[in-house]
Amino acid sequence: MLPGQRRGFELDRRLEADSEPVMWLGLCELRIMNDCRWPWFLLVPLRPGSEEIHDLTPLDQAMLTFETNMVAQGLKKVTGCTKINSAALGNIVRQLHVHIIARNEGDAGWPGPVWGYGQREPYKREDLHQLAEAVKAAL
Template sequence: MSEFQLDARLARDSDLVTVLGLCQLRILHDSRWPWLMLVPQRAGKTEVFELQPLDQALLTFETNLVAEALKKVTNARKINIGALGNVVSQLHVHVVARNEGDPNWPGPIWGHGSATAYDENAKKAFLKTLSEALSS
Protein backbone atom coordinates (compact mmCIF):
# COMPACT_ATOMS: atom_id res chain seq x y z
CA MET A 1 0.00 0.00 0.00
CA SER A 2 1.43 3.36 -1.01
CA GLU A 3 1.71 6.28 1.39
CA PHE A 4 -0.47 9.40 1.10
CA GLN A 5 1.20 12.31 -0.68
CA LEU A 6 -0.50 15.63 -1.34
CA ASP A 7 -0.65 16.53 -5.02
CA ALA A 8 1.92 19.26 -5.74
CA ARG A 9 -0.72 21.54 -7.30
CA LEU A 10 -2.93 21.33 -4.20
CA ALA A 11 0.10 22.07 -2.02
CA ARG A 12 1.08 25.03 -4.22
CA ASP A 13 -2.41 26.56 -4.22
CA SER A 14 -3.24 26.18 -0.52
CA ASP A 15 -1.92 26.17 3.03
CA LEU A 16 -2.52 23.57 5.71
CA VAL A 17 -4.91 24.77 8.42
CA THR A 18 -5.16 21.58 10.47
CA VAL A 19 -5.53 17.84 10.18
CA LEU A 20 -8.92 16.42 11.07
CA GLY A 21 -9.58 12.70 11.57
CA LEU A 22 -9.40 11.80 7.88
CA CYS A 23 -8.65 14.99 6.00
CA GLN A 24 -6.19 17.77 5.78
CA LEU A 25 -8.10 21.04 6.03
CA ARG A 26 -6.49 23.60 3.74
CA ILE A 27 -7.18 27.24 2.82
CA LEU A 28 -6.86 28.30 -0.81
CA HIS A 29 -4.60 31.20 -1.77
CA ASP A 30 -7.54 33.31 -2.97
CA SER A 31 -9.15 35.87 -0.70
CA ARG A 32 -12.01 36.64 -3.08
CA TRP A 33 -14.02 33.94 -1.35
CA PRO A 34 -13.62 32.17 1.98
CA TRP A 35 -12.44 28.98 0.28
CA LEU A 36 -11.42 25.82 2.12
CA MET A 37 -10.51 22.37 0.90
CA LEU A 38 -10.62 18.95 2.52
CA VAL A 39 -8.14 16.34 1.28
CA PRO A 40 -8.68 12.79 2.54
CA GLN A 41 -5.31 11.37 3.54
CA ARG A 42 -5.69 8.18 1.54
CA ALA A 43 -3.23 7.28 -1.21
CA GLY A 44 -4.43 6.85 -4.76
CA LYS A 45 -8.05 7.91 -4.22
CA THR A 46 -9.75 9.98 -6.89
CA GLU A 47 -13.45 9.35 -6.13
CA VAL A 48 -15.52 9.33 -2.94
CA PHE A 49 -16.85 5.85 -3.76
CA GLU A 50 -13.28 4.49 -3.72
CA LEU A 51 -13.02 5.20 0.00
CA GLN A 52 -13.88 2.52 2.52
CA PRO A 53 -17.43 2.98 3.91
CA LEU A 54 -16.14 4.29 7.26
CA ASP A 55 -13.93 6.82 5.45
CA GLN A 56 -16.90 7.88 3.31
CA ALA A 57 -18.87 8.56 6.49
CA LEU A 58 -15.95 10.43 8.06
CA LEU A 59 -15.52 12.56 4.91
CA THR A 60 -19.21 13.47 5.05
CA PHE A 61 -18.93 14.31 8.75
CA GLU A 62 -15.81 16.46 8.27
CA THR A 63 -17.32 18.23 5.24
CA ASN A 64 -20.44 19.09 7.23
CA LEU A 65 -18.35 20.20 10.22
CA VAL A 66 -16.26 22.55 8.07
CA ALA A 67 -19.26 23.83 6.10
CA GLU A 68 -21.19 24.64 9.27
CA ALA A 69 -18.21 26.43 10.83
CA LEU A 70 -17.56 28.38 7.62
CA LYS A 71 -21.19 29.49 7.41
CA LYS A 72 -21.09 30.54 11.06
CA VAL A 73 -17.96 32.68 10.75
CA THR A 74 -18.81 34.24 7.38
CA ASN A 75 -22.60 34.57 7.60
CA ALA A 76 -22.59 33.36 3.99
CA ARG A 77 -25.82 33.15 2.07
CA LYS A 78 -24.73 29.83 0.56
CA ILE A 79 -22.03 27.26 1.16
CA ASN A 80 -20.89 25.55 -2.03
CA ILE A 81 -19.43 22.06 -1.71
CA GLY A 82 -17.83 20.30 -4.66
CA ALA A 83 -15.48 17.47 -5.52
CA LEU A 84 -14.67 18.02 -9.19
CA GLY A 85 -11.18 16.72 -9.79
CA ASN A 86 -11.14 17.46 -13.51
CA VAL A 87 -7.72 19.15 -13.32
CA VAL A 88 -6.29 17.58 -10.15
CA SER A 89 -7.60 14.04 -9.86
CA GLN A 90 -6.51 13.46 -6.24
CA LEU A 91 -9.69 13.32 -4.17
CA HIS A 92 -10.38 16.70 -2.57
CA VAL A 93 -13.53 18.57 -1.59
CA HIS A 94 -13.95 22.33 -1.94
CA VAL A 95 -16.03 24.21 0.65
CA VAL A 96 -16.68 27.81 -0.39
CA ALA A 97 -18.70 30.56 1.29
CA ARG A 98 -20.71 32.62 -1.22
CA ASN A 99 -22.67 35.85 -0.92
CA GLU A 100 -24.58 38.06 -3.31
CA GLY A 101 -22.18 40.58 -4.77
CA ASP A 102 -19.05 38.46 -4.43
CA PRO A 103 -16.95 38.03 -7.59
CA ASN A 104 -18.99 36.19 -10.25
CA TRP A 105 -22.11 35.74 -8.06
CA PRO A 106 -24.15 33.62 -8.69
CA GLY A 107 -21.86 31.92 -11.21
CA PRO A 108 -19.12 29.42 -10.39
CA ILE A 109 -15.81 30.45 -8.87
CA TRP A 110 -13.70 28.28 -11.17
CA GLY A 111 -12.11 30.07 -14.10
CA HIS A 112 -13.23 33.51 -12.97
CA GLY A 113 -10.53 36.16 -12.86
CA SER A 114 -7.24 35.81 -11.05
CA ALA A 115 -6.59 34.80 -7.47
CA THR A 116 -6.14 37.61 -4.96
CA ALA A 117 -3.61 36.93 -2.22
CA TYR A 118 -4.67 37.21 1.41
CA ASP A 119 -3.46 39.96 3.67
CA GLU A 120 -1.59 37.81 6.21
CA ASN A 121 -3.18 39.51 9.24
CA ALA A 122 -6.68 39.08 7.79
CA LYS A 123 -5.92 35.44 6.99
CA LYS A 124 -4.66 34.76 10.53
CA ALA A 125 -7.75 36.42 12.04
CA PHE A 126 -10.07 34.41 9.78
CA LEU A 127 -8.32 31.12 10.61
CA LYS A 128 -8.42 31.88 14.34
CA THR A 129 -12.17 32.51 14.16
CA LEU A 130 -12.64 29.38 12.01
CA SER A 131 -10.62 27.27 14.44
CA GLU A 132 -12.79 28.46 17.33
CA ALA A 133 -15.95 27.61 15.38
CA LEU A 134 -14.63 24.15 14.53
CA SER A 135 -13.91 23.38 18.17
CA SER A 136 -17.24 24.61 19.56
Protein backbone atom coordinates in the same frame (compact mmCIF):
# COMPACT_ATOMS: atom_id res chain seq x y z
CA MET B 1 -1.42 12.77 13.68
CA LEU B 2 -0.31 9.28 14.55
CA PRO B 3 2.96 7.98 13.08
CA GLY B 4 2.36 6.21 9.78
CA GLN B 5 -1.03 7.85 9.16
CA ARG B 6 0.30 9.57 6.04
CA ARG B 7 2.27 6.59 4.81
CA GLY B 8 2.19 6.64 1.02
CA PHE B 9 0.17 9.87 0.94
CA GLU B 10 1.53 12.81 -0.97
CA LEU B 11 -0.38 16.06 -1.43
CA ASP B 12 -0.80 17.12 -5.06
CA ARG B 13 1.68 19.91 -5.76
CA ARG B 14 -1.06 22.19 -7.15
CA LEU B 15 -3.11 21.91 -3.96
CA GLU B 16 0.02 22.56 -1.94
CA ALA B 17 0.86 25.65 -4.02
CA ASP B 18 -2.65 27.17 -3.90
CA SER B 19 -3.54 26.51 -0.26
CA GLU B 20 -2.18 26.53 3.28
CA PRO B 21 -2.62 23.84 5.94
CA VAL B 22 -4.99 24.65 8.79
CA MET B 23 -5.35 21.43 10.78
CA TRP B 24 -5.86 17.69 10.64
CA LEU B 25 -9.46 16.65 11.36
CA GLY B 26 -9.23 12.86 11.44
CA LEU B 27 -9.63 11.66 7.88
CA CYS B 28 -8.79 14.93 6.17
CA GLU B 29 -6.32 17.71 6.26
CA LEU B 30 -8.18 21.01 6.32
CA ARG B 31 -6.57 23.63 4.07
CA ILE B 32 -7.45 27.23 3.24
CA MET B 33 -7.28 28.41 -0.36
CA ASN B 34 -5.11 31.48 -0.73
CA ASP B 35 -7.71 33.54 -2.63
CA CYS B 36 -9.35 36.36 -0.69
CA ARG B 37 -12.25 36.75 -3.13
CA TRP B 38 -14.07 33.96 -1.28
CA PRO B 39 -13.63 32.28 2.10
CA TRP B 40 -12.62 28.92 0.63
CA PHE B 41 -11.44 25.76 2.33
CA LEU B 42 -10.41 22.30 1.14
CA LEU B 43 -10.71 18.92 2.77
CA VAL B 44 -8.12 16.44 1.53
CA PRO B 45 -8.61 12.83 2.69
CA LEU B 46 -5.22 11.40 3.60
CA ARG B 47 -5.75 8.26 1.56
CA PRO B 48 -3.18 7.47 -1.13
CA GLY B 49 -4.57 6.98 -4.62
CA SER B 50 -8.09 8.25 -3.86
CA GLU B 51 -9.60 10.19 -6.75
CA GLU B 52 -13.32 9.72 -6.16
CA ILE B 53 -15.47 9.56 -3.05
CA HIS B 54 -16.43 5.99 -3.96
CA ASP B 55 -12.70 5.07 -3.78
CA LEU B 56 -12.96 5.49 0.00
CA THR B 57 -14.17 2.78 2.34
CA PRO B 58 -17.75 3.20 3.59
CA LEU B 59 -16.41 4.34 6.97
CA ASP B 60 -14.14 6.92 5.32
CA GLN B 61 -17.07 8.11 3.19
CA ALA B 62 -19.10 8.68 6.35
CA MET B 63 -16.18 10.49 7.98
CA LEU B 64 -15.74 12.71 4.89
CA THR B 65 -19.43 13.63 5.04
CA PHE B 66 -19.14 14.42 8.74
CA GLU B 67 -16.02 16.56 8.27
CA THR B 68 -17.54 18.36 5.26
CA ASN B 69 -20.67 19.23 7.24
CA MET B 70 -18.63 20.33 10.25
CA VAL B 71 -16.45 22.69 8.19
CA ALA B 72 -19.44 24.03 6.21
CA GLN B 73 -21.30 24.85 9.42
CA GLY B 74 -18.23 26.50 10.96
CA LEU B 75 -17.55 28.53 7.82
CA LYS B 76 -21.16 29.69 7.62
CA LYS B 77 -21.10 30.68 11.30
CA VAL B 78 -17.85 32.65 10.91
CA THR B 79 -18.71 34.41 7.65
CA GLY B 80 -22.49 34.80 7.88
CA CYS B 81 -22.63 33.86 4.21
CA THR B 82 -25.93 33.19 2.47
CA LYS B 83 -24.78 30.04 0.64
CA ILE B 84 -22.17 27.32 1.07
CA ASN B 85 -20.86 25.66 -2.10
CA SER B 86 -19.27 22.26 -1.62
CA ALA B 87 -17.95 20.08 -4.40
CA ALA B 88 -15.48 17.35 -5.28
CA LEU B 89 -14.74 17.92 -8.96
CA GLY B 90 -11.21 16.71 -9.61
CA ASN B 91 -11.20 17.38 -13.34
CA ILE B 92 -7.79 19.05 -13.21
CA VAL B 93 -6.40 17.93 -9.83
CA ARG B 94 -7.31 14.24 -9.70
CA GLN B 95 -6.43 13.75 -6.02
CA LEU B 96 -9.66 13.57 -4.02
CA HIS B 97 -10.40 16.89 -2.33
CA VAL B 98 -13.61 18.67 -1.37
CA HIS B 99 -14.05 22.42 -1.81
CA ILE B 100 -16.12 24.29 0.79
CA ILE B 101 -16.74 27.88 -0.23
CA ALA B 102 -18.71 30.68 1.45
CA ARG B 103 -20.76 32.62 -1.11
CA ASN B 104 -22.92 35.71 -0.99
CA GLU B 105 -25.13 37.29 -3.61
CA GLY B 106 -23.06 39.92 -5.38
CA ASP B 107 -19.66 38.34 -4.63
CA ALA B 108 -17.10 37.96 -7.40
CA GLY B 109 -18.63 35.69 -10.03
CA TRP B 110 -22.07 35.35 -8.40
CA PRO B 111 -24.11 33.29 -9.19
CA GLY B 112 -21.63 31.29 -11.25
CA PRO B 113 -19.00 28.91 -9.93
CA VAL B 114 -15.71 30.18 -8.54
CA TRP B 115 -13.57 28.01 -10.83
CA GLY B 116 -12.07 29.85 -13.76
CA TYR B 117 -13.39 33.24 -12.69
CA GLY B 118 -10.81 36.02 -12.87
CA GLN B 119 -7.38 35.95 -11.30
CA ARG B 120 -6.58 34.65 -7.85
CA GLU B 121 -6.08 37.38 -5.24
CA PRO B 122 -3.82 36.15 -2.44
CA TYR B 123 -4.66 37.08 1.15
CA LYS B 124 -2.51 39.31 3.28
CA ARG B 125 -0.76 36.82 5.56
CA GLU B 126 -2.47 38.10 8.72
CA ASP B 127 -5.95 37.93 7.10
CA LEU B 128 -5.35 34.34 5.96
CA HIS B 129 -4.28 33.36 9.47
CA GLN B 130 -7.20 35.20 11.09
CA LEU B 131 -9.83 33.42 8.93
CA ALA B 132 -8.18 30.03 9.46
CA GLU B 133 -8.12 30.54 13.24
CA ALA B 134 -11.74 31.73 13.31
CA VAL B 135 -12.92 28.64 11.44
CA LYS B 136 -10.81 26.37 13.66
CA ALA B 137 -12.44 27.94 16.72
CA ALA B 138 -15.91 27.43 15.19
CA LEU B 139 -15.28 23.72 14.73
